[in-house]
Amino acid sequence: MLFAAQRATAFVLAFAVAVHLATILYAVRGGLTAAEILTRTHGNVAFALFYGLFVVAVAVHAPIGLRNVLRDWTAWRGRSLDVALTVFSLALLVLGLRAVFAVYGA
Amino acid sequence: MRASHVQRGFVAATLHRLSGIALAIFLPLHFLALATALNGANALDTFLAITRQPIVAFLEWAIVVALALHMTLGLRVLAVEFFDFRERTLAALSLCLAAVAAVGLLFVLNLG
Amino acid sequence: MSEAALQKTLNVEVWRGAASGRFQSFAIPRRAHQTVLDVVTEIQREHDATLSYRFACRVGMCGSCAMVVNGRPRWTCRTRVSEVVEGGRLRLEPLRNFAIVKDLAVEMTQFFDKWKAAHGYFEPGAAPEKDFAVVPPETKERQAADAGIECIGCGVCYSACDVVAWEKDYLGPAALNRAWTLVNDVRDHGQMERLDAVSSEGGCQACHTHMSCTRFCPKAIEPTYAIAGLKRAMVKRALRGAG
Numbered sequence: 001m002l003f004a005a006q007r008a009t010a011f012v013l014a015f016a017v018a019v020h021l022a023t024i025l026y027a028v029r030g031g032l033t034a035a036e037i038l039t040r041t042h043g044n045v046a047f048a049l050f051y052g053l054f055v056v057a058v059a060v061h062a063p064i065g066l067r068n069v070l071r072d073w074t075a076w077r078g079r080s081l082d083v084a085l086t087v088f089s090l091a092l093l094v095l096g097l098r099a100v101f102a103v104y105g106a
Numbered sequence: 107m108r109a110s111h112v113q114r115g116f117v118a119a120t121l122h123r124l125s126g127i128a129l130a131i132f133l134p135l136h137f138l139a140l141a142t143a144l145n146g147a148n149a150l151d152t153f154l155a156i157t158r159q160p161i162v163a164f165l166e167w168a169i170v171v172a173l174a175l176h177m178t179l180g181l182r183v184l185a186v187e188f189f190d191f192r193e194r195t196l197a198a199l200s201l202c203l204a205a206v207a208a209v210g211l212l213f214v215l216n217l218g
Numbered sequence: 219m220s221e222a223a224l225q226k227t228l229n230v231e232v233w234r235g236a237a238s239g240r241f242q243s244f245a246i247p248r249r250a251h252q253t254v255l256d257v258v259t260e261i262q263r264e265h266d267a268t269l270s271y272r273f274a275c276r277v278g279m280c281g282s283c284a285m286v287v288n289g290r291p292r293w294t295c296r297t298r299v300s301e302v303v304e305g306g307r308l309r310l311e312p313l314r315n316f317a318i319v320k321d322l323a324v325e326m327t328q329f330f331d332k333w334k335a336a337h338g339y340f341e342p343g344a345a346p347e348k349d350f351a352v353v354p355p356e357t358k359e360r361q362a363a364d365a366g367i368e369c370i371g372c373g374v375c376y377s378a379c380d381v382v383a384w385e386k387d388y389l390g391p392a393a394l395n396r397a398w399t400l401v402n403d404v405r406d407h408g409q410m411e412r413l414d415a416v417s418s419e420g421g422c423q424a425c426h427t428h429m430s431c432t433r434f435c436p437k438a439i440e441p442t443y444a445i446a447g448l449k450r451a452m453v454k455r456a457l458r459g460a461g
Contacts, residue, residue, distance in 0.1 A: 003423035004453045007187070010180055017177045021209060024170065029216045033151060038143065062130045068426070069123055072384040095137035102143040115429030115442075116380060183427050187446045193429075 002064050009061040016054045041103040048104045055096030063089040118199050122179040125172040132169050167213055174209040178202035228299065230257055230308045232269065236318045241309070242266070254287050254294035257308065258322070271322035278436070281372025285322050286311040291377040293436050313377035329373055329392070336389045337415045338396035341408025351405045363402040366395045366444050368437050375431035375441055387420030391431035391441035394422055398444035401451055413448075413455055422448040 027036065041047050063085040071077050143150040156162055179202055185191035191198075226248045231241040244261050255273055262269040273283040278296040285294055288302050288309050299308065316324035333339075353360055375391040376382055382390050389397075397416050400406050416422050422445045431441040 001417070001423075001456060003449070004456050007184065007453070010184055014177060014181060014184070017173060021170070021174060021177075025209070025212050025216055028213065033154065035151070037150070058133065062126070062133065065126050066130055068424075069127060072381070092133060092137070095134055095141070098144075099137040099140035102141040113378075113428065113430050113433050115427060115433070119426045119428050186427050186442065187449050190443065190446065192440075192443065 002067070005060055006064040009057040012053070012057040013061055016050070016057065019050070020054070038103060044104065048100055051100045052097060055093065055100060059089050059093040059096065062092060114199055118179055118182065118202070121175055122183070125176040125179070128169065128172045129176060132172075167210065170213045171206060171210045174206040175202075178205050226306060228257065228303065228308055229306055230261065230310065232258075232261065232322070233311045233318075234269070234321050236320060239318075239321075248299065252299045254292075254297045254299060254302070254308065254310070255283055257299060258294060258310065269322070270320040279370075281370045281374075281436070284313055284372045284374050284377070284436075286313060286377065291374040291434050293372065293374070296436060313373050315377055315379065315382045316373065324373070326373060329376055329390070330371070332389045332420075333371070333393040333396060335415060336393035336397040336421075337408060337412035338393050338400065340400060340403065341406050341411070343407030347405075353404060357404075359402040359404055362444075362447065363399040366399040366439055366441075369395060369439055370437070372436065374434050374436060375439075378430035378434040380428050380430065381424050381426060385420060385424055387418075388424045389416065389420050389422075391425075391445065394425070394448060395439060395441040395444040398447050401448065413451060416448050417452045422452060425449075 066088070067081065067085050070081060139153050140150070142153050157166055182191075182193065182198055182202055185198075186193060228246045228248050230244045230246050232244065234240060234242045244265050246257050246260055246265075249256070255276060258269070258271050259273075262271065271283075271285070273295060274280045276283070276295045278293060281293060283294040284291060286292075287294065287297055288304055288307075290302070291313055292302075294310075302308070310322060312318045312322050312324045316326065316329065319325050355361070355364070369392060371392060373392070375395075379388075379391055381388045394416060397412055401409060401412060406412075425442070425445045427442060427446075429442045432439075432443075435441065
């Protein structure tokens with residue numbers, strides 16, 4: 001169920017975010033340029049797989065989290081909320097995978 | 107009227123939530139930004155130039171902090187829920203915030 | 219206590235009414251070793267006989283006197299005025315998250331209904347057992363159960379819980395804690411139904427680990443960890459079902 005999915009993706013993201021943060025801290029040294037990013041990511045299969053997985057995990061984790069927040073803090077609940085969040089999840093999935101594809105090198 | 111005092115667990119959970127909301131708003135924008143590379147490296151560079159403005163640089167720093175915050179506080183929740191971590195002191199929360207501060211500081215230092 | 223301290227007067231604000239009402243102020247002399255229950259009793263006996271409040275044992279065994287004192291849910295009989303007074307002021311309110319009957323007395327029905335909804339009761343099974351159950355006290359399950367069985371249903375944790383305030387179907391820390399003690403009771407035959415009950419929309423997964431319940435429980439029970447146990451049991455069952 002939703003709780004299990006969110007916690008499972010949380011474990012995945014704990015690892016992925018640690019890697020991502022370390023990468024960010026390393027990569028921004030002395031400023032960031034597209035060339036720097038793209039030389040590392042172009043044709044890099046390991047990168048694409050890692051970030052692809054990252055995107056999928058986020059697309060599951062974030063909407064479930066938002067669902068809790070909205071149900072707790074607003075009066076919105078029920079089917080319309082679930083539909084809206086599914087749309088958000090798909091948006092994250094599509095935009096995210098598109099971004100991975102874009103930096104992998106189209 | 108009938109307020110229970112804000113407790114440290116509530117502070118942790120609320121910071122966790124707010125950072126999560128910030129990240130959820132930020133992510134679609136992040137994906138759109140990266141996808142500008144579809145139009146070539148120059149397109150991405152043009153976008154990155156925007157991020158050098160002070161206000162944007164600050165927001166960038168803030169979102170990195172939000173990410174670190176959300177992760178460390180999330181690890182606290184996972185520890186209590188799945189590893190039977192008996193956290194009753196301020197120690198765990200302080201550790202989380204210290205780690206986040208370290209990340210925030212490192213980011214600023216590296217950017218410069 | 220010094221003479222100067224003893225001569226001070228307490229400014230006590232007490233909630234009067236029900237869902238709507240107002241705070242009424244009383245000036246009560248400060249006395250040595252005074253408890254908040256002493257203060258409430260003095261108000262009702264000497265100043266305003268129309269004040270409604272609950273108490274019974276007055277020695278910290280029954281939990282009837284629970285109310286919110288200066289923003290914190292506590293037992294008034296076990297709360298010394300000296301512990302909680304802020305600038306000579308005491309603010310007394312009924313427990314949060316309960317419907318108010320009158321003044322400081324709240325309606326406990328929903329609290330106990332949720333206890334039942336969480337299957338917080340022992341299920342002996344259809345047929346009597348053939349022999350006594352042997353339950354060694356050192357086993358992990360029995361220790362987990364023992365950690366939570368002292369709950370007397372006072373409602374302090376329910377009052378402290380933010381999720382109870384936000385989510386009307388949330389079963390709450392007391393009901394879930396009791397369910398966990400029974401999940402760990404090896405003699406119980408209702409485990410499947412109980413796990414169903416605590417996995418429902420208002421079940422254990424709604425807990426966000428604020429830990430206010432654990433912070434305020436007057437019996438030092440830790441519902442947060444009981445609820446975490448339920449979460450693990452719920453996930454394990456889901457995995458077994460899927461696998």
